[in-house]
Structures are given as C-alpha cells and as structure tokens.
Amino acid sequence: xxxxxxxxxxxxxxxxxxxxxxxxSGLILDYYDMGWFRQAPGKEREGVSCISSxxxxxxxxxxxxxxxxxxxxxxxxTVYLQMRSLKPEDTAVYYxxxxxxxxxIATISxxxxxxxxxxxxTVSS
Numbered sequence: 001x002x003x004x005x006x007x008x009x010x011x012x013x014x015x016x017x018x019x020x021x022x023x024x025s026g027l028i029l030d031y032y033d034m035g036w037f038r039q040a041p042g043k044e045r046e047g048v049s050c051i052s053s054x055x056x057x058x059x060x061x062x063x064x065x066x067x068x069x070x071x072x073x074x075x076x077x078t079v080y081l082q083m084r085s086l087k088p089e090d091t092a093v094y095y096x097x098x099x100x101x102x103x104x105i106a107t108i109s110x111x112x113x114x115x116x117x118x119x120x121x122t123v124s125s
Contacts, residue, residue: 006020022096051101086121098110
C-alpha cells in the first residue's frame with residue numbers, strides 16, 4: 001500500500017506562490033502515475049494536474065495551465081506542485097493521489113488509488 005503525505009500549504013496573498021510536496025512511502029513511487037486534486041468548501045473534488053511515472057507526460061486542468069507546474073523526483077519518492085500567480089479561487093484542500101494520468105484527470109478514475117490526507121491552501125489578502 002502506498003502511503004502519501006502532503007505538505008507545503010498555507011496562507012498566501014493573491015499573486016503569490018506556494019510549492020506543495022507529496023512524499024510517498026510503502027512502495028516504490030517510480031511505478032505510479034501521480035496527480036494533484038483539490039476540493040473547495042461546498043464543491044466536488046477536481047483534478048488539477050497529473051504526471052506519468054517517468055515524468056515525461058504532464059496534464060493540467062484549464063484553470064491552472066500556465067500557472068501550476070507538476071514535477072517529481074523518484075529518487076526522493078516525492079511529487080511536487082509549484083503554484084504561481086495564485087488566485088482566491090485556488091483556495092482549497094489539495095490532495096495527492098496515485099492513479100491513471102490522462103488529459104481528463106477525472107477524479108472518478110483515481111478513487112481506487114492511494115490518497116494523502118490533504119494540505120490547506122488559502123489565497124486571501
């Protein structure tokens with residue numbers, strides 16, 4: 001079983017940046033596509049970005065394209081989400097997960113994978 005722990009969330013002003021980290025343990029991360037999801041209060045969980053096991057393929061939700069960058073360091077068993085030009089609408093709990101990375105980043109395709117406990121990101125002045 002893959003265990004995932006997110007960190008790096010916090011309070012940031014609009015236009016600011018944060019980098020989220022997701023550290024994996026239990027299994028070798030190299031074999032897994034990984035993704036970041038978020039859930040705002042009163043809204044459904046949505047896919048933000050995903051990356052293939054090798055790191056050669058990445059996908060992004062339209063709402064974050066050009067602002068967020070996903071990456072991974074398999075030697076450190078860690079996946080990152082660099083977030084720039086943050087907006088109030090980016091406020092949510094962010095989760096990392098293992099699952100099939102494709103252009104849809106559909107949550108339903110990832111529910112059977114491993115999930116972290118989430119880290120809160122709040123964008124507010």
